[in-house]
Amino acid sequence: MTFDVRARRVDAHGSEAACKSAHLVLDTDLAGRVDAFNPAELLMAALAACMIKGIERVTPILHFRLQGVEVRIHGVRQDVPPRMEEIRYEILVDTDESESRLELLHENVQKYGTVFNTVSPGTRLHGQLRRA
Incomplete structure (x- = not known):
């Protein structure tokens, strides 16, 4: 691809x-x-889109029911050398699924996201997926 x-x-x-x-x-x-969007915001938007697309990809496979998804991302840039030092995210899912199913969905987002897996080795990338 x-x-x-x-x-x-x-x-x-x-x-x-x-x-x-x-x-x-x-x-x-x-x-x-x-x-x-500036370049850093584009990177964070790409990460958010990756997370949402990953959720769209796995929900039919997992038979996961949801009504909506929102991703909130906060990035911290360091000056020397210039780079994104830390990115924190919160994925809000409007669903009635159990907590264990939410954890499974989060694991899939972290494991199979192209942008997620590109960004995570060079940036402190952490967050949570929770019920909206």
Whole structure:
């Protein structure tokens, strides 16, 4: 499986990324932008999307019933060297499933997520999955 993304500088205030038929405005302005994701926020959004997609993938296999999912992520950046030092997450699942089934779902998110498994070796990545 391969993936392709194109990104280009629009001007000194921003850039854009494209993939398939989708386009994203990127915050590449040194002063920052409130209407676009900066690179660290994009990383965290990718992690959140990975978690949600993983849940979508395993719920039919596990016969896990849910009504909704929300992921909250908080990242801490260190300056020297610049990197994400820590990422904490909370996955909120709207479900009537048992606590043991919630733990099983969380294990699957941690074990089979492509972005999760890419980020976790180089960052303190920890969190919880709980009932909404």
